Amino acid sequence: MGLIMSAMAGGSMYSQMINFVTDTMYTFVQDSENEEQFQAAILRIFKSLNSSLPGKHYDVPPDSEIRTAFNDWEKASNDEIRKMIFVNFIRDKVRLNKIDSVTMFTGIAAPPAAMAAKRAAETVPQIKMIKNVPDVLFVPGMTVAALFFVKMSKSMAMAKIAT
Structure with missing residues (x-):
């Protein structure tokens, strides 16, 4: 019954959960005014991810990639494009930490x-x-x-x- 209701509400439960998580993460960087605040927000996101998910730890992308993402994010004209840039950055750059x-x-x-x-x-x-x-x-x-x-x-x- 729950799957039918979620499908009627606009998508699968998985996509709704992903949207909720990315929306929550985006609130961290939404008010960033400069590169330092953006990077601090990214670090806060990774800290909360690593502390809340038991057993899984994610590597923070290098400073150069965060800087590039901030430059793209800053050039965006509206909030919807900024959110899309942020979601693509998280999707492409977040990697699970693996032990060698x-x-x-x-x-x-x-x-x-x-x-x-x-x-x-x-x-x-x-x-x-x-x-x-x-x-x-x-x-x-x-x-x-x-x-x-x-x-x-x-x-x-x-x-x-x-x-």
């Missing part, structure tokens, strides 16, 4: 590697005190350190590629 395979492999391999390293280090006389560190603290600490190292090395490599 190196990070996934590190997260899986780090705990057993940390346990093996701790067992091996317990036999070395110079670092025998590692026996005093409980496994409950050592394994998660080493896993977080490994993930931090992978993330930092990846960002440093991307910075070298960008320059």
Whole structure:
């Protein structure tokens, strides 16, 4: 019964839901007077999306793409065209954040590697005190350190590629 009523009201339930979400997002940027306010509104949208949707996180588009969208948005003559530009920007530029395979492999391999390293280090006389560190603290600490190292090395490599 609900599907019939929604079809009679002007479209599918999915399209009505998408229209509601885009209308809500558009209210964030509607009153932007300059590029900084527009970018802050875009960041607010992504912050609310990432905090309200459990498990899903979306990447914010680069500043250059936001700047281009703002320039197109600012040149638009009326509010309907501005809304269409904004909806197209969100549809084209919003991407789901995906974990790369190196990070996934590190997260899986780090705990057993940390346990093996701790067992091996317990036999070395110079670092025998590692026996005093409980496994409950050592394994998660080493896993977080490994993930931090992978993330930092990846960002440093991307910075070298960008320059």
